[in-house]
Amino acid sequence: MSTLHRFWILGGLRWLPTGLIIPVTTLLPLERGLTLQQLGSVIAIQGVVVLLLELPTGGFADAAGRRPVVLASAIMGLTSYIVFALAPDVMWFAVAIALTGVFRALDSGPLDAWFVDQVQSGPHEPGDVTRGLSGAGVVVGGSIAAGSLFSAALVAWAPVDRSLALALPYWAAALLTAVQIVVTYSLMQERRPPDARGVLASMRDTPRTVADGVRLLTRSRVLTALVAVELFWGFGVIGFEVFMPVRMSELLASRPQAATVMGPVSAAAWGFSALGAMAAPALARRWGVVPVSVGLRLVQGATVIAIGLAFGPIGLVIAYLATYAVHSASGVLYETLLHEQVDSRNRATILSLASMAMHPAGSLGAVALGAIAAGYTSGAALVLAGIVLALAAPLFLVRSGVDQGNDVGD
Numbered sequence: 001m002s003t004l005h006r007f008w009i010l011g012g013l014r015w016l017p018t019g020l021i022i023p024v025t026t027l028l029p030l031e032r033g034l035t036l037q038q039l040g041s042v043i044a045i046q047g048v049v050v051l052l053l054e055l056p057t058g059g060f061a062d063a064a065g066r067r068p069v070v071l072a073s074a075i076m077g078l079t080s081y082i083v084f085a086l087a088p089d090v091m092w093f094a095v096a097i098a099l100t101g102v103f104r105a106l107d108s109g110p111l112d113a114w115f116v117d118q119v120q121s122g123p124h125e126p127g128d129v130t131r132g133l134s135g136a137g138v139v140v141g142g143s144i145a146a147g148s149l150f151s152a153a154l155v156a157w158a159p160v161d162r163s164l165a166l167a168l169p170y171w172a173a174a175l176l177t178a179v180q181i182v183v184t185y186s187l188m189q190e191r192r193p194p195d196a197r198g199v200l201a202s203m204r205d206t207p208r209t210v211a212d213g214v215r216l217l218t219r220s221r222v223l224t225a226l227v228a229v230e231l232f233w234g235f236g237v238i239g240f241e242v243f244m245p246v247r248m249s250e251l252l253a254s255r256p257q258a259a260t261v262m263g264p265v266s267a268a269a270w271g272f273s274a275l276g277a278m279a280a281p282a283l284a285r286r287w288g289v290v291p292v293s294v295g296l297r298l299v300q301g302a303t304v305i306a307i308g309l310a311f312g313p314i315g316l317v318i319a320y321l322a323t324y325a326v327h328s329a330s331g332v333l334y335e336t337l338l339h340e341q342v343d344s345r346n347r348a349t350i351l352s353l354a355s356m357a358m359h360p361a362g363s364l365g366a367v368a369l370g371a372i373a374a375g376y377t378s379g380a381a382l383v384l385a386g387i388v389l390a391l392a393a394p395l396f397l398v399r400s401g402v403d404q405g406n407d408v409g410d
Contacts, residue, residue: 004132006187007115011136012143013180014074014111017081017173019147019270023262024155026245027255028084028166029093036246036378040370042093043242047234047363049101050108054356055214055349057105062349066114067188071181073106078177085170104359109351112136114190116339116347130281130336137277137328145267145274147173152263155256162256216342217353223341225398229297229334230354232392234361238369239385240304240323244316247378251313265317269324276329289333293396296330301390308382337396 029039061069080099087093112133119128151169158165217223248265249258283292303326306319342350365388369381 001187003115003118004135007111007132008135008139010111010184010187012139013176013183014107015140016143016147017077017176017180019144019266020151020169020173020176021081021084022144022266023148023151023245023259024166024169026242027249027259028163030246031163031166031255032088034090034093036370036374038090040366042090042097043238043366044363045094045097046101046104047359047361047366049098050105050359051356053102053105054108054352054359057352059349059352061110061113062347065190066110066117067184067190069106069110070114070184070188073103073110074177074181074184076103076106078174078181081170081174081177085167085174101359104355108355109347112335113347113351114188129339130284130332133332133335134277134280137280137332138274141270141274141277141328145270148263148266148270152260155259155263165256166259214353217350220341221398223350225395226334226338226341227354227357229392229395230358231361232388234358235365236301236304236385236389238362238365239382239389240307240320242366243369243373243378243381243385244307244320246373247307247316247382248313250378251316261313265320269321272321273324273328276325276327277332280329280332283329284333284336289337290396293330293333293337294393296326296333297393297396298390300326300330301386304386304389305383308379308386310379
């Protein structure tokens with residue numbers, strides 16, 4: 001089996017459980033008694049945990065290898081799903097979110113870094129990485145769409161009370177993650193350098209690897225700008241990921257009904273997202289990676305604002321689908337630009353630095369947007385999220401002052 005097909009299979013298994021929980025992530029805590037402000041504060045814990053662990057885990061992936069970190073992330077993900085399903089109050093939801101933070105810190109980059117390493121270590125043509133990441137975007141979109149549909153079916157079918165029904169997708173996600181662990185162990189073969197060291201030695205090497213990555217970041221205006229993009233993105237993405245289901249439940253006046261509706265709506269949204277990822281390479285060839293990246297961020301900011309301004313379920317769904325139509329395409333091009341700036345020695349560390357910027361910004365967004373949603377409306381929170389998201393667009397235009405031929409501005 002080719003590296004490309006292994007990458008896509010592993011990516012699909014990674015994101016299928018996420019599709020299951022997307023429709024109920026915010027609705028389950030609210031159904032079990034959390035307020036919107038409590039929900040925002042609990043979600044913020046994830047960003048703090050990621051901030052603390054992101055660089056050490058990224059450095060360890062560069063020092064010890066990608067596979068051990070991917071396996072560890074899946075184990076933490078499985079644990080977080082189980083705690084979420086059982087959580088009875090705000091304290092246990094906080095524990096579940098903290099475990100999710102560990103999962104996300106471990107998960108941010110090693111699989112993609114493994115794929116890029118494998119491609120670049122053998123014969124390849126220009127564009128192979130972009131095509132692989134684009135195909136992964138299609139797979140991810142399809143997996144999340146399938147998971148969302150299954151989630152809606154579980155909630156609609158469940159012959160139990162509302163609180164237990166909203167937890168069923170988490171139990172299904174835990175089961176699928178167990179399958180992911182087995183398949184990852186089997187398929188993710190890794191060619192480490194001849195001088196690769198053992199786990200303990202790699203742990204000792206991690207601080208040096210992290211320091212090298214930070215130095216690389218501080219010496220490159222392009223990398224600094226790309227990582228800064230994640231600050232705006234992290235704040236803005238909380239809007240449509242967390243508060244879209246809340247907005248739907250407000251308009252429908254029923255959380256279980258909103259969860260049932262959000263399943264097929266999320267599936268359709270990720271279907272649109274997969275199409276966008278498929279189109280990303282063609283868009284980049286036609287107009288250039290940087291101009292398209294700028295345009296997509298502006299468009300997505302506008303669509304998130306439209307979610308906030310929608311006055312009925314139909315308008316809400318249309319704006320949501322438009323948001324996801326550019327979601328994965330934007331991500332594919334962003335990762336392409338980021339990978340162009342680094343090599344294998346620092347790849348996972350730089351991806352972790354980007355994630356480290358995104359998650360604390362997401363924590364700030366969760367608290368700020370949660371307060372706005374509680375004090376005003378979820379629509380007002382979504383409008384602010386869209387404005388902040390669009391503010392990232394000019395950062396793609398930053399150019400290197402040293403090498404004009406190998407940067408994001410070309």
